[in-house]
Amino acid sequence: MSTAAAKKETIPLDAPLVLGNPSFSDLSETIGGITEKKAPVQWFLLVGFFASLALLFAGSVGYLFWEGVGIWGLNVPVAWGWAIVNFVWWVGIGHAGTLISAILFLFRQRWRTAINRFAEAMTIFAVICALLFPMIHVGRVWVVYWTLPFPNQMMMWPNFRSPLLWDVFAVSTYFTVSLLFWYVGMIPDLATLRDRATTKVRKVMLGIFSLGWRGSNKQWKHYERAYLILAALATPLVLSVHSVVSFDFAVSQLPGWHTTIFPPYFVAGAIFSGFAMVMTLAIVARKIYKLENIITINHLDVMNKIMLATSLMVGYAYSCEFFVAWYSGNEFEQFAFINRATGPYAWAYWIMITCNVFIPQFLWSQRIRRSIPFMFVITIFINIGMWFERFVIVVSSLANDFLPSSWAYYTPSMWDVMTYIGTFGVFFTLFLLFLRFLPMVAISEVKGVLPAANPHYRGPVSSGGQS
Amino acid sequence: MSSQVESAMTSSPKMRNALVLAEFADVKALLSAAEKVRDAGYKKFDCYSPFPVHGLDAAMGEKQSPLGWIVGIMALLGGGGALLLQWWTSAVDYPLIISGKPLFSFEAFVPIIFELTVLLSAFGAVFGMFALNKMPRLYHPIFNSDRFRAATDGGFFVGIEAEDAKFEVGQVKQFLTVVGATHVEVVEEEMD
Numbered sequence: 001m002s003t004a005a006a007k008k009e010t011i012p013l014d015a016p017l018v019l020g021n022p023s024f025s026d027l028s029e030t031i032g033g034i035t036e037k038k039a040p041v042q043w044f045l046l047v048g049f050f051a052s053l054a055l056l057f058a059g060s061v062g063y064l065f066w067e068g069v070g071i072w073g074l075n076v077p078v079a080w081g082w083a084i085v086n087f088v089w090w091v092g093i094g095h096a097g098t099l100i101s102a103i104l105f106l107f108r109q110r111w112r113t114a115i116n117r118f119a120e121a122m123t124i125f126a127v128i129c130a131l132l133f134p135m136i137h138v139g140r141v142w143v144v145y146w147t148l149p150f151p152n153q154m155m156m157w158p159n160f161r162s163p164l165l166w167d168v169f170a171v172s173t174y175f176t177v178s179l180l181f182w183y184v185g186m187i188p189d190l191a192t193l194r195d196r197a198t199t200k201v202r203k204v205m206l207g208i209f210s211l212g213w214r215g216s217n218k219q220w221k222h223y224e225r226a227y228l229i230l231a232a233l234a235t236p237l238v239l240s241v242h243s244v245v246s247f248d249f250a251v252s253q254l255p256g257w258h259t260t261i262f263p264p265y266f267v268a269g270a271i272f273s274g275f276a277m278v279m280t281l282a283i284v285a286r287k288i289y290k291l292e293n294i295i296t297i298n299h300l301d302v303m304n305k306i307m308l309a310t311s312l313m314v315g316y317a318y319s320c321e322f323f324v325a326w327y328s329g330n331e332f333e334q335f336a337f338i339n340r341a342t343g344p345y346a347w348a349y350w351i352m353i354t355c356n357v358f359i360p361q362f363l364w365s366q367r368i369r370r371s372i373p374f375m376f377v378i379t380i381f382i383n384i385g386m387w388f389e390r391f392v393i394v395v396s397s398l399a400n401d402f403l404p405s406s407w408a409y410y411t412p413s414m415w416d417v418m419t420y421i422g423t424f425g426v427f428f429t430l431f432l433l434f435l436r437f438l439p440m441v442a443i444s445e446v447k448g449v450l451p452a453a454n455p456h457y458r459g460p461v462s463s464g465g466q467s
Numbered sequence: 468m469s470s471q472v473e474s475a476m477t478s479s480p481k482m483r484n485a486l487v488l489a490e491f492a493d494v495k496a497l498l499s500a501a502e503k504v505r506d507a508g509y510k511k512f513d514c515y516s517p518f519p520v521h522g523l524d525a526a527m528g529e530k531q532s533p534l535g536w537i538v539g540i541m542a543l544l545g546g547g548g549a550l551l552l553q554w555w556t557s558a559v560d561y562p563l564i565i566s567g568k569p570l571f572s573f574e575a576f577v578p579i580i581f582e583l584t585v586l587l588s589a590f591g592a593v594f595g596m597f598a599l600n601k602m603p604r605l606y607h608p609i610f611n612s613d614r615f616r617a618a619t620d621g622g623f624f625v626g627i628e629a630e631d632a633k634f635e636v637g638q639v640k641q642f643l644t645v646v647g648a649t650h651v652e653v654v655e656e657e658m659d
Contacts, residue, residue, distance in 0.1 A: 025617075166582075177585060216513040445518070455498050457493075457495070
């Protein structure tokens, strides 16, 4: 019956969230089993590849520490080049996880259970990559702890009126809370793996990390309350993080940066790019690990709709910026925007518009929203487009500043490129390790959305169940 | 502790009854059993399920979790602490005039007040939950039952603990069978 529902063109409101009518134990087996069986060959190949890219990152950063930020293509006035572009791009990607976990949880979007663990893991690894960039960008990385307020022999305190310091607090709080959220969500699943474990090492390790979880209702009571509170906390947090990131720009007085639309515009862009990255990863992982019944085509369809909606939001923001530049009557502001679309970085601007505004319009078609190859290509374009959005914002405003005599064309050095590529190595290596060793889908949450989890369920108990 | 009946086991460590564990077929059976255990007047009992079961708190007569109070206190500490920190460092200990702005410029302190409120509240939610759940607690006598492994897989259990005032092994076993258990066992633990 469930396969018939999958073939239907429209999604009925009561469509099963999990296809194939699995029992509770089937889900433990499907998801938990992945971490117990030998990894597929592709996994080893991918880990080998991405771990070498991570080495590239280590090498580039090692040379950076030795030589200094002069190895990058930075110069005044473009003192924020790829490092900040990459920072904003990665931290934007890191927004989807908590959005899916927290905001969709509060909105009772039960379909989120199939993808939330996955997206949260992606968030954490993306935020790790993001945090690396400002740290290495400060130049003397060994004194990066000066950004923290602690009593010191210099009798100095950080400047709390600086948006850059707000950013330190915002991103590190976001990382900490996302990590806690991810781990708390995983405790019942680690207990499931612990109880399935057959080897001594697995029993001990999973036993420690599941903290003695028993699945008792007295535990679930506090657990669910904690999860609800974390979701309620993470919801404003996820909106605040990219707002604070946008303050780095908006609080300055540079034309093209100094606009009040930045916080919501950045948040919409972050959700947009985060969903694109979740989709990119989910499409591959569900195929390799045969999770098509859990991350169903309906899930992908819904996520495509969210991408379409956020694409329209960023498209609106792009045009609104132009309108405000014109309406303000400020010629510097007007120049900044005309220069973006027609100046030396126009190619980057039009890549951004094409990838972020034009290409996602294909998602109006349901056929495309349900076509795996098509949506995969679209998500790649969005990932690229969102990188260029940050490039356009950072570079075009800086390069053509108030003093035309200092204008020059900004080009990254090979170290910029290698550092950026290297973070893909860090990100995907961590992500592949996650897929291998931790439950990539929230087992207990997916069990909770099965029809049999409802006390009023009267249908047949599925085969292989605990009946 | 009237129930420290010595087990019939011949192995050397002395065992005592820890709880009676009953398995139930599905969520519905678990809910109705929980209600009956509650109505029978047992206090020290718990239900075990692989996912949180809606309505089980009411069926067991559980009160609401007090976690919100812990988080509320932490939120006040976080927000208040952030305000004090920023005021004291920026306006008292290290006054530095930047762009002619007042030293105590409250608006500029809002983002960090917000972030630290969220951070400390999240710590309160997670570690408060650990404390209320007495986690980490790696050993529990219930893990001595092999069947109990299903509680994190697809099984539903009710456990009535030996510490309950009304606990009497035979009676409890019989009672749990009557309320619909598919399997009842006595779980033992080593005596101290």
